[in-house]
Amino acid sequence: MRLHDLAHVRTGDKGDISQISVIAYRAADYPRIARALDTARVGAVLGVAAGAIRRYELPQLGALNFVLEGALSGGVTRSLALDAHGKTLGAHLLALEIGDGA
Structure with a gap:
């Protein structure tokens, strides 16, 4: 199962900062998403140092917010890597395979 099936x-x-909010479709899936996504795993998937990522939990909204510092190679308008912008990073994260027990 991929993250996009749940969120x-x-x-x-x-x-130079990108934010990605992962929002569960169903409240019942939020705990599973929260277990599956920590800063180390998000950093590994997106190629951002885990120390440069902050995770905020919003259980009432069924959401996690990740703030990725230094993810945009100097800033959106300065970056030559258009693929590093937030929408592409978010789409890449949604393709993440998560196990049934994640």
Whole structure:
């Protein structure tokens, strides 16, 4: 099962920071998503150092918000790597395979 089966994302970019909010479709799936996504795993999937990622839990909304510092190679307007922008990072994260017991 992939993350996109359980959740959708909203993203934003500001300067050299990207934010990705992972929002469960169903409240019952939030605990599973929270277990599956820690800063180390998100960093490994997106190629961002885990120390540069902060995770905020929003259980009432069934969401996790990840703030990725330094993810945009100097900033959205300075980056030559268009694929590093938030929408692409969010789509890449949704393709993550998560196990049944994650």
